[in-house]
Amino acid sequence: MTQLILAIDTAFERCAAAVYDADGDVLLAAAEPEIGKGHAEQLMAVIAGVFDAANVTYADLARIGVTVGPGSFTGIRVGVAGARGLALALGVPAVGIDTLSALAAPALGQGRAILATLDARRGEIYAALHAPDGAVLAAPRALPPADLPDMLVRLDTGTPLGLVGTGSAIALAALPDRNPLVLGSDSRIDLHALGALAARAADAPPRPLYLRGADAKPPSAAGSISFRAAASPQAVP
Known part of the structure; x- marks a missing residue:
């Protein structure tokens, strides 16, 4: 049976x-x-549109993949909730893919390590480092740009380095000794890459990836979630 995957990304403007x-x-x-x-x-109208274009139905899906952050809190919450709700209704697994891995994926396999970054504002950057073969050398984290050189300690100095994501200009300025090449500077998630990542991800319910622990508080006794402000605490351009 053909393995069809619904890939969803609502972490940014799209x-x-x-x-x-x-x-x-x-x-x-x-x-x-x-x-x-x-x-x-x-979101549901967009999904219906792609189903019509692909001539498939919900019953044809084998799994669902969704971006889980970092990104816009509101957008991530919508995507994760939608994916989990559909998975429950359809009896198929849903998996989460972090946005930094999704941004890095299309640039891998070309002999360069990839540093995926997002401008986190507030003097910080979200970043994750992947080896040329895709292995994760440094997991997603929030850090000051000045700490980026320390993030690259596991990467051989002779390995070419590529930058992707909205924080590329910031990373370029912070890593003059590495002479990195900017391969992309926006937040667009390649949906083919997202689908491929979702296809091989381990089954586990998707959960929002928060890299700023103080921005989102755990559920209260009443079962609700409390946030410090209505605005997105981890919004990126």
């Missing part, structure tokens, strides 16, 4: 969804309207 055929390693259909806000109102 409300994106795609149907990925894991057996053929191909996208059957994809849509990624740039909406800024309002993911909750548009």
Whole structure:
């Protein structure tokens, strides 16, 4: 049976969804309207549109993959909640993919280590380091740009380094001795790469990835979640 995966990304400005055929390693259909806000109102319509374009139904899905952050808190919450709800209703697994891994994936396999970054504002950057073969050398974290050289200690100085993500310019300035090459500087998630990552991810319910522990508090006794402000605490451009 063909393994079809619904890939969802609502971590940034786009409300994106795609149907990925894991057996053929191909996208059957994809849509990624740039909406800024309002993911909750548009996500299900975007999914319906890609299903129509791919000529599939919910019953055809084998699993669901969704970006879990870092990114816009509101967008991530919408995507994760949608993926988990659909997975429960359909009886299929849902898995989470961090946005830094998704940003790095298309640039891997070309002889360069990839430092995926997002401008976290507040004087910090979100970053994760991948070896040329995709192995994770440094897991996603929030840190001051001045600490980026320490993040690269496990990377041989002779290994070429590529930068992707909205924090690329910041990382470039912080790593003059590494002479990195900027391969991308936006937050667009490649949906083919997201689908491929979801296909091989271990089954585990997706959960939002918070890299600033103080920004989101644990559930209260009443079962609700308390946040310090209505605005997204980990929003990135």
